[in-house]
Amino acid sequence: MNRLLVCPPDFFGVEYEINPWMRLSNRVDHEQAMRQWHALMQVFEKDVGVALERMTPIAGLPDLVFTANAGVVVGHRAVVSRFRYPQRQREEAYFEHWFRGHAYDIITLEEGLFFEGAGDLLGFPEYWFGGYRQRSDIRAFTVLSEHFHREIIPLELVDPRFYHLDTCFCPLSGGELLYFEAAFDVYGRTAIAERVPDSLRLTVPEVEAVKFACNAVCVGKHVVLPTGCPTTQHWLVARGYETHPVQLDEFMKSGGSAKCLTLALD
Amino acid sequence: MNQHQESVYLQGHIIDSLVLAKVLDLILMMGGTFDLEDVHIGKTREEPSHALIRIRTASKTLLGDILKAIQPHGASVKCEVDCRTASAPADGVLPDEFYATTHLPTQIRLNGRWLDVDRIEMDLAIVVNEEGSAAHALPMGDVRRGDRIVVGREGVRVIPLQRPPERDVFGFMESQVSAERPHGHIIADIAARMRQLRERHRRGQVDSKVLLAGGPAIIHAGGRDALAWLIEEGFVHILFCGNALAAHDMEADLYGTSLGYGLTAGRAVPHGHEHHLRTINRIRAIGSIEAAVASGVIKQGIMAACVRQGIPVVMAGTIRDDGPLPGVITDSVRAQSAMRAAVPGVGLALLVASTLHAVATGNLLPATIPTVCVDVNPSVPTKLADRGSFQAVGLVMDAASFLSELARLLGRPA
Numbered sequence: 113m114n115r116l117l118v119c120p121p122d123f124f125g126v127e128y129e130i131n132p133w134m135r136l137s138n139r140v141d142h143e144q145a146m147r148q149w150h151a152l153m154q155v156f157e158k159d160v161g162v163a164l165e166r167m168t169p170i171a172g173l174p175d176l177v178f179t180a181n182a183g184v185v186v187g188h189r190a191v192v193s194r195f196r197y198p199q200r201q202r203e204e205a206y207f208e209h210w211f212r213g214h215a216y217d218i219i220t221l222e223e224g225l226f227f228e229g230a231g232d233l234l235g236f237p238e239y240w241f242g243g244y245r246q247r248s249d250i251r252a253f254t255v256l257s258e259h260f261h262r263e264i265i266p267l268e269l270v271d272p273r274f275y276h277l278d279t280c281f282c283p284l285s286g287g288e289l290l291y292f293e294a295a296f297d298v299y300g301r302t303a304i305a306e307r308v309p310d311s312l313r314l315t316v317p318e319v320e321a322v323k324f325a326c327n328a329v330c331v332g333k334h335v336v337l338p339t340g341c342p343t344t345q346h347w348l349v350a351r352g353y354e355t356h357p358v359q360l361d362e363f364m365k366s367g368g369s370a371k372c373l374t375l376a377l378d
Numbered sequence: 379m380n381q382h383q384e385s386v387y388l389q390g391h392i393i394d395s396l397v398l399a400k401v402l403d404l405i406l407m408m409g410g411t412f413d414l415e416d417v418h419i420g421k422t423r424e425e426p427s428h429a430l431i432r433i434r435t436a437s438k439t440l441l442g443d444i445l446k447a448i449q450p451h452g453a454s455v456k457c458e459v460d461c462r463t464a465s466a467p468a469d470g471v472l473p474d475e476f477y478a479t480t481h482l483p484t485q486i487r488l489n490g491r492w493l494d495v496d497r498i499e500m501d502l503a504i505v506v507n508e509e510g511s512a513a514h515a516l517p518m519g520d521v522r523r524g525d526r527i528v529v530g531r532e533g534v535r536v537i538p539l540q541r542p543p544e545r546d547v548f549g550f551m552e553s554q555v556s557a558e559r560p561h562g563h564i565i566a567d568i569a570a571r572m573r574q575l576r577e578r579h580r581r582g583q584v585d586s587k588v589l590l591a592g593g594p595a596i597i598h599a600g601g602r603d604a605l606a607w608l609i610e611e612g613f614v615h616i617l618f619c620g621n622a623l624a625a626h627d628m629e630a631d632l633y634g635t636s637l638g639y640g641l642t643a644g645r646a647v648p649h650g651h652e653h654h655l656r657t658i659n660r661i662r663a664i665g666s667i668e669a670a671v672a673s674g675v676i677k678q679g680i681m682a683a684c685v686r687q688g689i690p691v692v693m694a695g696t697i698r699d700d701g702p703l704p705g706v707i708t709d710s711v712r713a714q715s716a717m718r719a720a721v722p723g724v725g726l727a728l729l730v731a732s733t734l735h736a737v738a739t740g741n742l743l744p745a746t747i748p749t750v751c752v753d754v755n756p757s758v759p760t761k762l763a764d765r766g767s768f769q770a771v772g773l774v775m776d777a778a779s780f781l782s783e784l785a786r787l788l789g790r791p792a
Contacts, residue, residue: 239423250397250452254390254426263423265395268451299396306394 117375119167133367145362182207190216193229227252231276239263243277267300292321327369385456389428461533487533504528548748569787591618591739593732597626601778604785609683621699658701731777740767
């Protein structure tokens with residue numbers, strides 16, 4: 113992963129409520145949000161050493177900052193998201209425009225087949241996992257699996273607080289997995305355990321899961337994650353990862369953190 | 379048919395993710411049942427799997443609830459189409475590609491609605507009425523030019539048998555045939571059913587009749603008195619037989635022999651082989667079996683019991699018949715129609731000691747009717763099962779022992 117797509121939070125704010133974290137009364141401190149976002153970018157560029165592609169922020173689209181939901185990119189192909197909530201559907205055109213402008217081959221899903229991009233599709237090189245029920249439609253994974261000739265194991269998201277797969281599930285470059293077990297039902301937990309051996313799984317404690325410990329970005333041996341997750345950090349360090357905690361609580365007001373603010377391009 | 383069903387399609391990586399297991403569990407937990415009609419498991423990790431699941435429920439509401447619950451897991455209702463029909467080109471001739479029935483409950487889809495096919499029977503066609511509001515099974519010979527006949531397989535569905543609530547021998551719905559299985563409990567279960575059916579029949583309830591199709595071995599082997607008792611006591615409500623059973627039954631009454639053998643002495647009597655011919659001739663002279671019983675010429679036995687109890691008897695003739703007796707239908711197609719007409723309302727069928735009548739009757743019975751086939755020769759129940767009557771319980775034993783034990787269990791004095 114050499115490049116990440118990001119979008120500066122110029123127009124970021126809580127302007128509607130489409131997940132349990134969002135409260136219109138819980139106003140975003142704009143200055144603080146800008147500072148936190150730039151600090152995150154600095155970590156990516158200076159400490160982790162990845163290149164950043166910056167989208168132009170658009171007034172009236174407060175969640176455009178969460179580029180993980182732009183779509184999913186595989187090689188030169190990009191699948192543009194189809195958002196479940198009308199509040200975010202207007203972002204689709206801007207994300208598509210960006211992909212087209214950067215010469216990606218666009219794959220468009222049929223109308224009504226909800227799919228919220230890399231927020232709900234993550235995995236290891238050989239196989240992926242797809243989060244469904246809260247936002248993405250399970251049927252989208254069948255279509256994507258055909259396009260990319262990749263196995264996609266659907267996992268039902270059963271806790272509304274963890275509405276995207278990337279809020280509770282984070283595959284790491286060494287084959288390890290951070291996840292919050294209670295966000296999945298027994299079928300999902302069994303499917304995960306079948307694929308990832310016990311020794312490679314960290315079941316993140318709830319106190320850190322609600323700080324979005326799993327909404328982490330792993331690039332090689334670097335893991336960028338929100339602050340306040342000591343157990344997770346300790347586990348990562350013990351496995352040879354270099355951790356980069358960043359204060360991102362302004363973005364948690366919208367139910368997003370480090371991973372939500374980025375989209376892997378290569 | 380108190381059953382609602384819908385087929386759904388599930389595809390993707392549904393095996394390792396346990397999505398298929400979850401959908402099936404949901405169906406069961408909510409109170410439905412399912413059949414996996416088609417399952418394809420991907421050969422590689424990348425290749426997706428798919429499954430076609432038929433869901434059945436006791437109520438339409440429950441079916442709707444289940445469909446709603448499994449839809450988010452990717453189950454989509456299979457697109458259903460109406461059945462196709464074509465006009466019969468001539469009397470007695472079905473259109474090419476006609477749908478051939480099984481003896482299982484069957485429905486066809488017309489104008490978007492599923493209709494039960496009435497009078498279902500194996501190896502027939504399905505005819506739809508002009509309004510498209512009803513359908514029934516129809517033998518090839520009864521087709522009239524221009525009849526609207528179902529063709530192809532789309533829009534036709536067959537409903538597997540439900541396990542009956544009674545936990546008796548019929549609950550297994552399988553025709554294991556063996557002379558080495560104990561018979562006692564099977565006969566006890568049949569007796570229990572017959573006692574129940576007699577009660578229901580007396581109260582005028584539906585599907586409460588007991589049909590017995592029998593061969594002359596019943597008389598030869600000594601089962602005549604037991605069967606006559608069962609008829610007199612109201613345990614049997616329809617009799618299918620041939621010329622021989624009736625002839626030997628009345629021979630026994632007139633001469634005390636069956637095919638010339640003294641039934642009590644157990645040996646051939648002089649000129650005994652003529653007895654059945656003289657019996658047939660006597661009845662022909664009187665004009666009918668009914669008249670022979672009414673006039674007191676025939677006093678005891680199976681035919682006398684049938685006449686006294688007013689139970690319908692269908693006698694189907696064969697090419698080796700002597701006489702035949704008045705009332706024997708010698709046109710096989712007409713005989714088949716007469717038997718078919720007597721089947722509605724039957725709740726239990728006993729096929730005893732006759733290959734021909736057992737298989738012919740088996741062919742006419744829907745799979746939903748509990749059926750018992752009794753013969754000393756295991757090939758008879760086997761043949762019946764091979765011809766598709768899988769619901770028949772096979773009993774390898776002689777007719778007299780079966781009928782005597784059955785009558786004893788039902789209260790016949792020793």
